[in-house]
Amino acid sequence: MTTTTSRTVHRAASVDAVPQAARALTGLGLAVLLVAYLPVNMTFGSVNVLAPAITADLGAATSGGQLVLSAYTTTFAATLVVAGRLGDRYGRRRLLAVGLGGFAALSAAAALAPSLVVLVALRAALGIAAGLFTPQVLSTIQATAPGRLRALGVTLFTAVSGCATIVGQVLAGAVSGLAGDHLCWRLVQVATGAIAVLALTALRAVPESRSTAPLALDLRGAGLLGASLLLVVVPLTLGSSAGWPPVLVTMLVAGCALLGTFVRSQRAAERRGELPVVPPSVLRTPAVRQGLVMTLLFFTGYGAFLYEMSSFAQRGLGADAWGTVVLLLGFGAGFVATALALPLVERRAGRWTMTGAATAQALVLAALAGVVGTGHGGTALVVQPLLVTLGAAQALMYGPVLRTVLSRTPTWAAGVAGGLFTTLQQLGLGLGVALLGGLFQSVSGRAAAGTATGVARGFAVAVVVQAGLALAFAALATRIARADREA
CATH class of the missing domain: 1.20.1250.20 (MFS general substrate transporter like domains)
Known part of the structure; x- marks a missing residue:
């Protein structure tokens, strides 16, 4: 049945290869x-x-x-x-x-x-x-x-x-x-x-x-996915601050159960020769599967970091909204400049670009946690070089992981893979704010010290977890690089 689906979609893709306009x-x-x-x-x-x-x-x-x-x-x-x-x-x-x-x-x-x-x-x-x-x-x-x-x-x-x-x-x-x-x-x-x-x-x-x-x-599959994501993300966002009341726990359990129903529906649809919103056959390609996991890891950390950095700047450093933007401009400048230079960097680093960049990100995040958590982050000048380096590292992760997902996907499913990448990008942004942003706020709220010190502690704890996500990204990137070398 999977072969039938592939042939059907391949015919559709071939017909639509010529611009229909x-x-x-x-x-x-x-x-x-x-x-x-x-x-x-x-x-x-x-x-x-x-x-x-x-x-x-x-x-x-x-x-x-x-x-x-x-x-x-x-x-x-x-x-x-x-x-x-x-x-x-x-x-x-x-x-x-x-x-x-x-x-x-x-x-x-x-x-x-x-x-x-x-x-x-x-x-x-x-x-x-x-x-x-x-x-x-x-x-x-x-x-x-x-x-x-x-x-x-x-x-x-x-x-x-x-x-x-x-x-x-x-x-x-x-x-x-x-x-x-x-x-x-x-x-x-x-x-x-x-x-x-x-x-x-x-x-x-x-x-x-x-x-x-x-x-x-596949409106049924899309509806199941949308409902399950909402039922999972909302309680994860509110749970820690609300003390996990029964209604939020019930929502989370229902969301997980609905995700299981969604997975079964996608397998059943593909067995019938249909193309579900998330085709299991596409995910059977190891590099595609690993690349999509890396996408989720990357954007979970990215969304959380922007949220935490903005909150830390305003509550920990006493910056106003414009001061927060100025602080983050170095991060953005590092990202954009490195993205433009990406082809040159990849020619030198080759297949190990993502591994090196993710490892560098983990080290920079650990350094940020140390600087802020020990009370040495009192001025924007102290953390600015780390933010510029972090932006550069993230640019070296973003472009290559997108190319990994799209280049390893069968031709008939190129559009599906692009949609999955974008979907996981947005889901990761939401989960980052909900999970790691929630961790940041929880630690900040429980800190017995003054407000600024508590915020700094919450930021440091959350950033250490993000460093762990970067190391997981690096491990998956290494597996892909080794598979390429052996191919």
């Missing part, structure tokens, strides 16, 4: 697509910086800020697994319009949220809207752009993905300097929605396209 993508159309993609990660980066302002304005506990972040990334991840197929079936530009319109409207509504509950619900809906249009951006580039523009488009798409978080942080810092806690995060929500409106008004420059042989939607 009335006209080709132009440079202007590519610019519109990149602008459309910009607010996706901007909203995550900005809320990371503004989480304290949100909780202060709405009178919520610190875990409320974590929930605002996790609600967005979790529903985003759950929607991605089926949104690409919706675009293939009903038209990619149409899904872009629906998603961008929803994103703009929900951003405006979130800016007016009167309470944390309303804001979390709107942020969850915002994640669904972002998940609807995000896959259409890259799919449209691949399906409608001429060869040279297609290569440029993919390169710029990757660059925008990395820079958008930093742009969101800079926007948050700039706005916070002009408005108080009540207005700053609301104005940033309006700004990200305005970018979506800008892209929506120029969408005519983007050609419509769809697949001539669209894959089955």
